[in-house]
């Protein structure tokens with residue numbers, strides 16, 4: 260079916276009804292195996308690691324939303340990344356954006372390195388610098404835009420064009436934007452990965468990962484790796500994700516309007532030294548982001564001016580919750596240097612600009628005045644006299 264707008268596809272995309280009963284929601288096929296009618300006579304499924312109807316509905320949905328050939332659901336975002344990076348071979352090198360998610364860095368730095376797969380941190384914001392990093396062993400680039408936690412924007416189209424001139428595979432982690440705000444395959448990426456734990460799930464109640472490939476050839480390879488390595492998403496979690504995705508559009512509309520109001524509030528605040536949010540006209544990534552995404556998204560990071568005790572700030576928040584993760588309906592705050600990005604060595608953190616004073620906000624869909632009142636009182640409480 261074709262739709263005028265993604266809002267309809269969020270609800271009716273993929274396989275949205277049960278053919279047999281007419282149930283308007285895809286049932287949870289909580290089964291590990293499937294009866295065969297005779298030797299080699301399958302009814303489409305044989306074993307749930309290989310394929311499960313609930314997971315398949317989710318996989319068809321995300322493929323449709325991202326505009327790809329096929330989708331794959333994994334037990335976490337990192338399981339999805341592990342499967343995608345398993346396309347590489349010993350001796351290959353992957354370039355990664357300079358502030359990718361800490362777990363992505365750790366996966367390459369402390370797991371894939373055992374298998375002789377190397378990485379280089381590349382400033383993908385700067386196309387010339389990115390091209391200089393393409394040595395003969397580089398086979399792929401993994402981009403996050405906006406990248407965590409400084410919200411740096413990479414021109415996905417420009418990176419994809421340059422990368423393809425050198426025969427690289429282009430992987431984009433679209434967790435922060437979702438296909439509602441940004442569609443990397445249309446901008447030239449070959450594979451999109453998600454931590455669906457975040458906005459796609461949207462309610463902080465499921466850990467999940469997704470990958471979508473642009474081509475049939477890549478889909479066949481990822482399907483083989485998914486089945487061979489086995490990090491698949493269970494049927495119940497697949498159901499939760501389908502349920503979450505149905506409200507992605509309405510949730511994100513509110514998330515984004517709240518985030519813009521919060522970013523404007525912080526950028527005018529005398530106690531705030533810097534604000535990183537690509538939805539602000541004054542942000543260095545604004546123009547590029549505007550070309551490739553619907554808006555600036557939801558994630559904001561900022562620093563307080565000297566004379567504020569950051570630990571006091573975190574302790575004083577009453578509504579905004581101090582926690583890892585992001586993308587849920589509730590507002591969350593975190594301290595990247597000691598939490599999400601702690602697995603990145605201090606010297607690298609310093610080099611890429613992740614300071615100990617940096618605060619990351621995932622703005623929820625509560626009433627914006629309540630969110631801002633809470634931030635304001637915590638800033639006041641954090642003043643050092």
Ligand SMILES: *Cc1c(COP(=O)(O)O)cnc(C)c1O
Pocket residue numbers: 335336337338360362363403407432434435453454455456457466467468
């Ligand atoms: C959370 C996150 C991941 C990892 O996903 P999990 O579901 O926690 O495994 C990867 N990339 C980004 C941008 C994230 O925020």
